[in-house]
Amino acid sequence: MADIRYLDAIRTALEDELAADDAVCLLGEDITLGGPFGATKGLVDRFGEWRIRNTPISEATVVGLAVGAALTGARPVVEVMFIDFITLAMDQLVNHAAKLRYMSGGALSVPLTIRAQFGATGGFGAQHSQSLEAWFAHVPGLRVLAPSTPADAYAALRAAIRADDPVLYLEHRGLYWERGEQADPAAADPWRVRVRRPGRDVTILAWSRMVSLALEAADRLAADGIEAEVVDIRALSPLDLEGIVASARRTRRVAVVHEAVTTGGLGAEIAAAITEAAFGDLAAPVLRIGAPFAPPPAGPELEALFVPSVDRVVEATCALVRGSAPASIGVAPTSA
Amino acid sequence: MTDARDSLAPPADDPLAILARMWLIRAFEEQASALYAKGIIRGLLHLGIGQEGVAVGTASALRPEDLVFGTHRAHAHALAKGVDPVRLLAELAGRTTGLCAGKGGSMHISAPEVGFVTATGVVGGGIPLAVGAAYAARVRGDDRVALAFFGDGAGQTGSFHESLNIASLWRLPIVFVCENNGYAEFTPLSAHTNIERLATHAGTYGIEAETVDGNDVVAVRDAVSRAAEAARAGGGPRFVEALTYRLRGHYEGDPAKYRELAELSDWRAKDPLARYRDRLQADGLLDADGTTVGGIEAEARRRIESATRQALAAPLPAPDDVTRHVYAS
Numbered sequence: 001m002a003d004i005r006y007l008d009a010i011r012t013a014l015e016d017e018l019a020a021d022d023a024v025c026l027l028g029e030d031i032t033l034g035g036p037f038g039a040t041k042g043l044v045d046r047f048g049e050w051r052i053r054n055t056p057i058s059e060a061t062v063v064g065l066a067v068g069a070a071l072t073g074a075r076p077v078v079e080v081m082f083i084d085f086i087t088l089a090m091d092q093l094v095n096h097a098a099k100l101r102y103m104s105g106g107a108l109s110v111p112l113t114i115r116a117q118f119g120a121t122g123g124f125g126a127q128h129s130q131s132l133e134a135w136f137a138h139v140p141g142l143r144v145l146a147p148s149t150p151a152d153a154y155a156a157l158r159a160a161i162r163a164d165d166p167v168l169y170l171e172h173r174g175l176y177w178e179r180g181e182q183a184d185p186a187a188a189d190p191w192r193v194r195v196r197r198p199g200r201d202v203t204i205l206a207w208s209r210m211v212s213l214a215l216e217a218a219d220r221l222a223a224d225g226i227e228a229e230v231v232d233i234r235a236l237s238p239l240d241l242e243g244i245v246a247s248a249r250r251t252r253r254v255a256v257v258h259e260a261v262t263t264g265g266l267g268a269e270i271a272a273a274i275t276e277a278a279f280g281d282l283a284a285p286v287l288r289i290g291a292p293f294a295p296p297p298a299g300p301e302l303e304a305l306f307v308p309s310v311d312r313v314v315e316a317t318c319a320l321v322r323g324s325a326p327a328s329i330g331v332a333p334t335s336a
Numbered sequence: 337m338t339d340a341r342d343s344l345a346p347p348a349d350d351p352l353a354i355l356a357r358m359w360l361i362r363a364f365e366e367q368a369s370a371l372y373a374k375g376i377i378r379g380l381l382h383l384g385i386g387q388e389g390v391a392v393g394t395a396s397a398l399r400p401e402d403l404v405f406g407t408h409r410a411h412a413h414a415l416a417k418g419v420d421p422v423r424l425l426a427e428l429a430g431r432t433t434g435l436c437a438g439k440g441g442s443m444h445i446s447a448p449e450v451g452f453v454t455a456t457g458v459v460g461g462g463i464p465l466a467v468g469a470a471y472a473a474r475v476r477g478d479d480r481v482a483l484a485f486f487g488d489g490a491g492q493t494g495s496f497h498e499s500l501n502i503a504s505l506w507r508l509p510i511v512f513v514c515e516n517n518g519y520a521e522f523t524p525l526s527a528h529t530n531i532e533r534l535a536t537h538a539g540t541y542g543i544e545a546e547t548v549d550g551n552d553v554v555a556v557r558d559a560v561s562r563a564a565e566a567a568r569a570g571g572g573p574r575f576v577e578a579l580t581y582r583l584r585g586h587y588e589g590d591p592a593k594y595r596e597l598a599e600l601s602d603w604r605a606k607d608p609l610a611r612y613r614d615r616l617q618a619d620g621l622l623d624a625d626g627t628t629v630g631g632i633e634a635e636a637r638r639r640i641e642s643a644t645r646q647a648l649a650a651p652l653p654a655p656d657d658v659t660r661h662v663y664a665s
Binding site: 060105 | 436461494660
């Protein structure tokens with residue numbers, strides 16, 4: 001299989017699911033034109049304007065109508081242009097999509113996929129750059145996927161569309177033009193963690209764009225004689241705790257890297273879960289590396305300071321292994 | 337009694353079945369109130385006493401396969417569409433045999449098997465869901481109609497306006513039914529908006545609308561029938577505003593001191609059951625059928641007594657049930 005871009009993997013997954021199942025339909029702003037990044041380009045020509053449906057800028061009702069369509073036989077995929085805009089649809093996602101199976105005692109099913117891109121890159125500023133995954137991982141009934149490679153992006157999107165639960169599928173804008181194999185047997189089960197690089201000294205847990213950062217950090221740590229295991233979490237809810245804890249037991253030291261602010265972030269949940277399951281096996285407290293407690297800034301220089309860097313991951317992980325007990329990064333607001 | 341009156345399917349053109357269904361709902365709601373007073377039903381309970389004409393008039397204008405979405409005050413919507421009162425009572429009482437295994441309660445009823453897709457506890461939240469059901473029907477090319485019930489309080493939500501806009505833009509097969517009972521929670525509609533008739537909004541979006549007397553079950557049935565058939569025929573959405581009144585508080589336990597007694601007694605005089613009963617009597621239909629007014633009411637109460645015994649005999653949930661039905665698997 002050819003080398004493809006992450007964005008093309010998304011488009012191909014959509015096309016393959018649309019072709020495989022007439023119940024699949026896409027809804028979103030400007031999607032017949034391809035949307036802002038071209039993820040749906042050309043699909044209207046093959047599947048028609050009812051299944052590839054442009055919507056007004058009405059996030060609450062667009063997500064709500066996708067829930068209603070999912071309840072009554074369709075398998076919709078909604079493109080929310082930026083995760084930041086999902087705030088407008090929180091009632092439909094949190095109060096309806098996530099809860100209707102439960103509230104109906106299993107009488108209803110919500111096979112809905114929400115695609116949303118997230119993350120700070122390109123200086124889009126605080127309302128177009130957030131990493132909000134922890135909000136959704138906190139809601140029972142939602143599933144959250146955040147693939148890091150084109151192969152994972154393809155497999156995860158097909159799995160999301162086929163799932164009978166509402167799935168939030170997170171795409172990092174900074175990954176869209178990354179290339180990789182489309183077909184990769186290791187991408188098969190997107191609900192489980194994937195060990196991207198084995199190592200014995202420390203585990204670095206990451207997802208989405210932070211995985212490539214963790215891999216780069218691991219290369220540099222290896223030059224210093226530290227063998228880091230890089231584990232791609234892939235499914236943020238429900239978490240594959242078995243896979244996460246297994247790696248923690250192997251290496252006895254864990255750093256979690258995410259682009260979201262550290263406070264109340266998913267890293268805190270993962271750290272707590274590891275501690276509860278494997279405290280006796282740990283040689284050091286679980287380390288969190290994330291953004292400082294601030295909105296994503298627009299200016300490129302500030303944005304670069306906001307997003308975790310390879311340097312910071314290398315430095316903190318090195319200290320974790322060498323026993324100099326680093327404080328988690330990003331917890332405290334930056335001092336004035 | 338004929339089969340039509342015993343059946344759970346929505347009554348169509350049988351006037352006595354329509355009256356019987358309204359009585360079944362009234363008896364159900366009064367029983368729910370009594371069980372709430374005894375602590376057998378707990379939580380939040382919003383009763384539709386006084387609004388039966390809208391629910392039954394609407395359901396009698398629809399086909400069994402049409403898809404209805406209700407509000408937080410949806411017992412009447414559900415029972416009118418054909419939901420089994422035994423399972424609904426069991427749900428209110430938190431039993432495993434409830435419609436939703438005891439997890440939905442009064443505000444979150446679902447019975448997709450009779451075309452009552454779901455209700456919602458969020459004001460205005462169900463309207464987009466119904467738009468989605470209409471969109472799905474349109475994508476499949478079937479001729480089902482979706483119908484959203486909502487109250488006057490929902491008219492001030494963004495979802496309401498976005499939904500009307502999209503339904504109109506896409507010419508979807510949906511009927512919007514506004515139960516305008518004059519109060520959004522504890523305050524009159526005039527405290528929420530300067531718009532007196534919610535049907536006014538429909539015009540803004542190019543949707544044909546009718547405002548009818550919601551306590552006249554026939555007027556409701558005729559208006560919803562016209563609306564549903566127009567939507568089914570590809571004419572796009574329709575809007576029916578039914579003017580009605582809740583004879584109880586916002587929820588059980590609300591003393592509703594914000595209402596004048598004179599207003600309440602005016603509306604009691606317009607009780608949709610009494611009005612329809614009088615009409616059938618005047619037309620000679622009740623006597624001609626050998627059915628008495630008292631007989632229809634007594635039969636409804638007997639059915640609800642029996643439903644109550646069955647519902648309360650069912651088991652309470654087990655500890656494991658708390659985490660069942662969160663995900664598909």
